[in-house]
Amino acid sequence: MSGTVSGRKRLIRITAGNLKNRTIPIAxxxxxxxxxxxxxxxxxxxxxxxxxxxxxxxxxxxxxxxxGTDAGTxxxxxxxxxxSWPRRFFQYHEIKPGDVLTLEKLASRRYRLYPCSGxxxxxxxxxxxxxxxxxxxxxxxxxxxxxxxxxxxxxxxxGWRVTxxxxxxxxxxxxxxxxxxxxxxxxxxDIHNIEADEVPTCDLFTASFPCNDLSIAGAWAGLNGKESSxxxxxxxxxxxxxxxxxxxxxxxxxxxxxxxxxxKDFETALxxxxxxxxxxxxxxxxxVHWVPQSRVRLFVVAKKVDAAGSRNPFAIESDxxxxxxxxxxxxxxxxxxxxxxxxxxxxxxxxxxxxVEDLRDDDAHWWNxxxxxxxxxxxxxxxxxxxxxxxxxxxxxxATAFRRVRYGxxxxxxxxxxxxxxxRTPRGGxxxxxxxxxxxxxxxxxxxxxxxxxxxxxxxxxxxxxxxxNQALFGFGDAVCVPAIRWIAKYYLTPVVSALVTERRPxxxxx
Numbered sequence: 001m002s003g004t005v006s007g008r009k010r011l012i013r014i015t016a017g018n019l020k021n022r023t024i025p026i027a028x029x030x031x032x033x034x035x036x037x038x039x040x041x042x043x044x045x046x047x048x049x050x051x052x053x054x055x056x057x058x059x060x061x062x063x064x065x066x067x068g069t070d071a072g073t074x075x076x077x078x079x080x081x082x083x084s085w086p087r088r089f090f091q092y093h094e095i096k097p098g099d100v101l102t103l104e105k106l107a108s109r110r111y112r113l114y115p116c117s118g119x120x121x122x123x124x125x126x127x128x129x130x131x132x133x134x135x136x137x138x139x140x141x142x143x144x145x146x147x148x149x150x151x152x153x154x155x156x157x158x159g160w161r162v163t164x165x166x167x168x169x170x171x172x173x174x175x176x177x178x179x180x181x182x183x184x185x186x187x188x189x190d191i192h193n194i195e196a197d198e199v200p201t202c203d204l205f206t207a208s209f210p211c212n213d214l215s216i217a218g219a220w221a222g223l224n225g226k227e228s229s230x231x232x233x234x235x236x237x238x239x240x241x242x243x244x245x246x247x248x249x250x251x252x253x254x255x256x257x258x259x260x261x262x263x264k265d266f267e268t269a270l271x272x273x274x275x276x277x278x279x280x281x282x283x284x285x286x287x288v289h290w291v292p293q294s295r296v297r298l299f300v301v302a303k304k305v306d307a308a309g310s311r312n313p314f315a316i317e318s319d320x321x322x323x324x325x326x327x328x329x330x331x332x333x334x335x336x337x338x339x340x341x342x343x344x345x346x347x348x349x350x351x352x353x354x355x356v357e358d359l360r361d362d363d364a365h366w367w368n369x370x371x372x373x374x375x376x377x378x379x380x381x382x383x384x385x386x387x388x389x390x391x392x393x394x395x396x397x398x399a400t401a402f403r404r405v406r407y408g409x410x411x412x413x414x415x416x417x418x419x420x421x422x423x424r425t426p427r428g429g430x431x432x433x434x435x436x437x438x439x440x441x442x443x444x445x446x447x448x449x450x451x452x453x454x455x456x457x458x459x460x461x462x463x464x465x466x467x468x469x470n471q472a473l474f475g476f477g478d479a480v481c482v483p484a485i486r487w488i489a490k491y492y493l494t495p496v497v498s499a500l501v502t503e504r505r506p507x508x509x510x511x
Contacts, residue, residue, distance in 0.1 A: 154485030191233035196240035279338035351418030
């Protein structure tokens, strides 16, 4: 280490040797760590060495490590145990010899590691940082269908302030309140029972309304289905607000929203926003650009317009507006569009290795031999071949799996590209994603933990999860990807609302 910033921080200068050997140097600063994390030359299963937790900024993951001793001399080693996580950290932040890192103590056994120059934030502004402090508040938002508060989590990290929230589910509201215990603006109840005068005037409405009736699983019941018809509750509130309507409204839903009833439901929703004095825009994001989860979602941003009406009515095919969406936009000219140019999406960088919890082999989360073998025998010939290739590797690799009914029987299907499948709500247990760890001639099987599901949604590790597992999985399976929402706020919501407020245009109102 290079020096002390304060009682809570130490500076670490990285040398060429550290980069080559994949080590974080700590010589001379053992007083910064609990004494019982320094001990055996090997990490033993009996807990002889007690671990500390280090959150790795940018990777959005927390590792458990300790400080071993030299088997010959018995002296403490000059670095933390483990080489794979320092390697990933160095690669992600493109650390070079002479670069300085900051190791910050958050609690007696919890630390945070980040480049002290702040390069991680500059290079990857959409990634959530542990304990990141929100910027000064400027714009306000109301979040409908708020769930466990991940839209709020994202907006606050982009300088917004949420002044109202609503969700019908008490279990999700419990998780929300655990993370914002001092706020009293969360209203639990049916959106159809909310009056417009209960909602404060603000700059943005967000609505991740239920997707159940907009997918195959919901039998394509559409916007008039039991769950997804909640959209009309939002429209009613907007209509009743009159001149107090927000300048921006953002909708989020599954891709089935675009396809439901041959596109008729999507058109109907957009026209309803048009009737309230908004032009509309639409784009598609996959969470895989920020986190190792394949999660495709459709977004709509509605903007108040002046008497000039819509602008930029045509869409060019791009990574945010692929062919099906751009065709829809360009063939529905009855809709008042206002298409905004968006930057290229970031290249995917994280894999499952970056988000899995480092659980010991004797951890209770791992399935026993009988249950693991049952899962293994459920693999089809193609997936069994992939599993055996993983087992034969000299290093551990992770894959995820879902159980599906194929040819009348339950089968397990592996995904081995380092990306998790889309998180689902665990209704009946079928939506619970399985983690397969294999290498060095063996394999282990378990379900994804609640914290791993949180990380797959880009949620920092300081997000409180103290509810039963299924309740947590339900909350995260129904939530949004935090860095994706941050990207939208940075490149769309904040610039647009800033322009609207600055220009002070006389908006057209429809009572």
